[in-house]
Amino acid sequence: MTRRNTRSPRSAGLTGLAGLVATTLVLTACGAGGRDDDGDGDGNGGGASDVGVTEDSVTIGGHFPLTGVAAPGYSEIPTGAKAYFDYVNANGGIHGRKIEYIVKDDGYNPTNTSKVTDELLLQDEIFAMVGGLGTPTHSAVVDQLNAEGVPDLFVSSGSLMWGDDVEARPMTFGWQPDYESEGKIIGQYVAENMPDAKVGLFLQDDDLGEDAEKGVRQFLDEEIVAVERYTSGNTDVGPQIAGLQGAGADLVLSFNTPSYTALAQLVSMKLGYKPKWFVASIGSDPNLVGSLLSQFSEGAIKDGASALEGVMTSEYIPGTDQTDDPWVQLWQKVWDEHGAKGELTNYRIYGMSHAYAFVQALQGVGEDLTREGLVEWLEENGEGLEGPQLAPFRYSADSHMGIAGMRLAEIKGDTTEPLTPVLVTDIGDAEITEDSSGQADDAPPESGIPE
Amino acid sequence: MAAAAARTARLRTALSEVTLLRHLVGAALGLLLVVLVLSAVDDFRRVQLAEMAYLGIAAGGLTVLTGLNGQLSLGHGALMAFGAYTTALLLPDRDGVPLVVVLLAAVAVTVVVGALVGVAAARLHGPYLAGATLALAVAVPGIALYFKETLGGEQGLRIIVPEAPTWADDATFFVTGQDLTPRGWIAFVAWLTLVVTYFLLANLSRSRVGRRWRAVRDDEVAAQLAGIDLARSRVSAFMVSAAAAGAAGAVLAIAVRLAAPSSFTLNLSLTLLAAVVLGGLGSLTGALTGAALLTFLPQVVTDLGREAGLDDIAAAELAPLVYGVVMVLVILLAPAGLFGTAHRAVVTRRTRRALAARAADGRASTGAPTDGSAGPTDSDPATRDSTTTTREGAQP
Numbered sequence: 016m017t018r019r020n021t022r023s024p025r026s027a028g029l030t031g032l033a034g035l036v037a038t039t040l041v042l043t044a045c046g047a048g049g050r051d052d053d054g055d056g057d058g059n060g061g062g063a064s065d066v067g068v069t070e071d072s073v074t075i076g077g078h079f080p081l082t083g084v085a086a087p088g089y090s091e092i093p094t095g096a097k098a099y100f101d102y103v104n105a106n107g108g109i110h111g112r113k114i115e116y117i118v119k120d121d122g123y124n125p126t127n128t129s130k131v132t133d134e135l136l137l138q139d140e141i142f143a144m145v146g147g148l149g150t151p152t153h154s155a156v157v158d159q160l161n162a163e164g165v166p167d168l169f170v171s172s173g174s175l176m177w178g179d180d181v182e183a184r185p186m187t188f189g190w191q192p193d194y195e196s197e198g199k200i201i202g203q204y205v206a207e208n209m210p211d212a213k214v215g216l217f218l219q220d221d222d223l224g225e226d227a228e229k230g231v232r233q234f235l236d237e238e239i240v241a242v243e244r245y246t247s248g249n250t251d252v253g254p255q256i257a258g259l260q261g262a263g264a265d266l267v268l269s270f271n272t273p274s275y276t277a278l279a280q281l282v283s284m285k286l287g288y289k290p291k292w293f294v295a296s297i298g299s300d301p302n303l304v305g306s307l308l309s310q311f312s313e314g315a316i317k318d319g320a321s322a323l324e325g326v327m328t329s330e331y332i333p334g335t336d337q338t339d340d341p342w343v344q345l346w347q348k349v350w351d352e353h354g355a356k357g358e359l360t361n362y363r364i365y366g367m368s369h370a371y372a373f374v375q376a377l378q379g380v381g382e383d384l385t386r387e388g389l390v391e392w393l394e395e396n397g398e399g400l401e402g403p404q405l406a407p408f409r410y411s412a413d414s415h416m417g418i419a420g421m422r423l424a425e426i427k428g429d430t431t432e433p434l435t436p437v438l439v440t441d442i443g444d445a446e447i448t449e450d451s452s453g454q455a456d457d458a459p460p461e462s463g464i465p466e
Numbered sequence: 467m468a469a470a471a472a473r474t475a476r477l478r479t480a481l482s483e484v485t486l487l488r489h490l491v492g493a494a495l496g497l498l499l500v501v502l503v504l505s506a507v508d509d510f511r512r513v514q515l516a517e518m519a520y521l522g523i524a525a526g527g528l529t530v531l532t533g534l535n536g537q538l539s540l541g542h543g544a545l546m547a548f549g550a551y552t553t554a555l556l557l558p559d560r561d562g563v564p565l566v567v568v569l570l571a572a573v574a575v576t577v578v579v580g581a582l583v584g585v586a587a588a589r590l591h592g593p594y595l596a597g598a599t600l601a602l603a604v605a606v607p608g609i610a611l612y613f614k615e616t617l618g619g620e621q622g623l624r625i626i627v628p629e630a631p632t633w634a635d636d637a638t639f640f641v642t643g644q645d646l647t648p649r650g651w652i653a654f655v656a657w658l659t660l661v662v663t664y665f666l667l668a669n670l671s672r673s674r675v676g677r678r679w680r681a682v683r684d685d686e687v688a689a690q691l692a693g694i695d696l697a698r699s700r701v702s703a704f705m706v707s708a709a710a711a712g713a714a715g716a717v718l719a720i721a722v723r724l725a726a727p728s729s730f731t732l733n734l735s736l737t738l739l740a741a742v743v744l745g746g747l748g749s750l751t752g753a754l755t756g757a758a759l760l761t762f763l764p765q766v767v768t769d770l771g772r773e774a775g776l777d778d779i780a781a782a783e784l785a786p787l788v789y790g791v792v793m794v795l796v797i798l799l800a801p802a803g804l805f806g807t808a809h810r811a812v813v814t815r816r817t818r819r820a821l822a823a824r825a826a827d828g829r830a831s832t833g834a835p836t837d838g839s840a841g842p843t844d845s846d847p848a849t850r851d852s853t854t855t856t857r858e859g860a861q862p
Contacts (some may be wrong), residue, residue, distance in 0.1 A: 120779075
């Protein structure tokens with residue numbers, strides 16, 4: 016049984032082996048064969064700061080969940096940003112440069128975020144990351160971006176991590192109000208206006224819930240009768256809602272993503288649980304929650320948006336309902352001219368808002384665009400940036416925290432009714448004050464492009 | 467001249483008859499190819515190749531379990547999580563444990579878990595086994611959420627990969643004239659792990675242990691009559707497979723610099739199974755083929771979609787669609803998998819030619835062609851199976 020063909024394929028294998036060895040030897044001979052001592056191999060020097068920038072273009076990227084559970088709503092953010100960049104490009108770009116905006120799908124999975132960030136950095140060679148979305152996702156790549164000196168601007172998440180430690184993460188800038196400040200403002204409002212409430216907390220079990228709880232507890236402690244946490248991805252929130260109901264909470268402060276607002280509303284309806292709801296800005300978009308509600312209930316709830324009637328929330332940029340706001344009018348114009356299919360939504364406005372801030376920074380840095388120059392400019396001028404945000408940014412050499420505050424409002428029909436003026440604060444025990452910067456009253460320039 | 471020919475012939479005989487030698491040569495060649503490829507491509511491809519490596523390692527382990535021992539596991543993604551979290555706990559900062567130790571520790575921890583699961587799995591069959599391992603895939607990510615303090619909860623544990631040692635840096639510079647980039651180093655570690663794993667798996671499957679696994683897979687009663695302990699054989703297969711999954715998990719963790727529960731969902735387990743099925747069940751080369759396809763296909767498809775003028779969302783949605791279509795097509799048109807089908811075709815043709823040659827020599831009565839004619843790929847565990855199948859298929 017051991018007889019074999021005379022033309023054994025193995026002889027081909029041996030020839031191949033010989034060939035490969037020969038090739039390697041040749042390649043080795045071509046190699047440097049030792050290292051010169053003049054140390055010219057440092058690729059991270061000054062020249063590399065211009066990655067992604069040419070005479071007539073600047074390439075930037077972002078990671079967003081375009082598919083998967085987190086896609087509803089969030090996948091619209093980059094479409095809004097893209098529409099605004101297209102608008103700027105159509106008007107000649109910034110300092111002669113067109114903005115090339117590359118969006119990658121990470122499906123809200125940190126492993127994928129790491130992969131697509133490598134793709135953005137190594138293949139697309141982006142100048143900066145703009146608006147990368149999500150706390151668990153972005154935290155997977157924030158160290159890498161900083162280690163490689165890539166500006167990491169306007170992270171679409173309210174975690175403290177993006178701005179509280181400038182030394183550790185010098186290239187990263189936050190964008191929306193952090194969850195702790197939001198928790199503080201909501202906590203103070205409840206303590207002052209509803210002192211008798213039995214408060215329940217409904218929290219996403221990550222930085223979002225943790226930071227928010229820290230903020231809320233500065234003002235409320237004995238009033239809190241129950242704290243329930245859910246894990247993003249697990250769609251059964253029955254036990255948590257039942258827990259809140261069991262503890263007799265009559266005011267639920269919920270810090271969660273829109274899908275979980277819808278799920279929580281749905282379960283409460285099933286259980287006949289009718290507390291007063293206070294949904295943080297991240298999870299309270301009435302249109303999205305409405306459409307999710309009718310989707311989750313398989314059509315049983317027709318007019319989903321009205322399920323949020325009377326729910327309290329917070330706002331830090333004007334939304335689609337405020338049609339007389341000059342910023343919203345600009346966004347509408349941009350979307351009509353350059354938008355993809357679909358209507359202008361609050362998520363698209365969110366995308367346009369951070370796109371606007373980025374364009375403003377490009378405009379401000381000037382023609383010599385470098386990564387470090389961009390970061391320095393933001394640290395020096397960030398607090399005074401115009402824009403749709405109701406309160407100013409907190410950017411400085413010591414802090415990269417985003418928007419400083421928000422106003423509380425109640426959802427009434429298709430719009431919201433303000434409960435408070437714009438309140439600003441900061442992390443830690445910083446005081447909550449009424450905003451005096453007039454940020455909420457500014458208007459975009461005529462051209463719609465920052466000057 | 468005659469002496470040289472005799473030496474070549476001796477070497478050839480040695481290569482074909484000493485499995486270990488043949489596999490060693492194969493591994494060395496593989497490693498050489500890896501170094502050549504890694505030094506020729508850019509950093510982004512290195513990242514992708516590292517991804518292909520960890521999928522390949524895990525799929526290799528799974529293909530040994532499913533293809534050789536006949537046990538189906540839907541929980542290999544969860545086993546990878548054990549490897550990844552072990553790595554993350556050992557590498558909290560830059561002065562962490564040496565990578566070799568980390569990899570071995572990851573393998574050891576996963577083997578222990580694999581043994582526990584294997585003991586349960588050995589009592590189960592078909593859908594029940596699938597169900598039990600499915601439970602593993604669903605439950606394990608929950609462990610990280612429950613022990614939030616140590617395991618980092620939803621956000622997972624970040625990993626700081628130690629820098630490449632100076633010797634590796636110098637060796638790279640010596641051979642290629644380039645500096646060793648961190649990603650190049652990770653890709654090299656990933657592929658070195660793959661080569662070592664495949665070398666060990668290939669040896670094991672050609673050994674007595676491998677023959678027992680196959681015997682158990684093919685006919686339990688016959689295997690028992692031959693004195694094989696069914697449970698022991700099954701548990702050992704599960705442990706070996708788990709070891710590969712542990713190594714894969716460790717490589718994944720250092721490649722993506724993160725161990726988070728969302729990386730180890732059921733989706734990953736199914737991806738591994740898909741890699742095995744796409745490439746060809748029971749074959750290491752097939753597993754690697756499948757891993758390559760699953761690594762490169764989504765990115766290529768998304769880029770093509772974008773070039774064809776689709777918007778970002780539509781392009782992103784194209785990848786899962788094409789993945790599904792490819793899966794259906796492979797199962798319809800090449801049920802033995804991409805590599806399996808190609809390999810089978812080669813073996814069939816070679817068999818026919820050999821038969822014809824022998825018939826012409828008037829010596830056809832000596833029997834069917836032997837395993838020895840299977841050629842350079844017979845380090846592959848599938849070869850024996852394919853040959854058997856071919857032989858069966860050729861019989862009227």
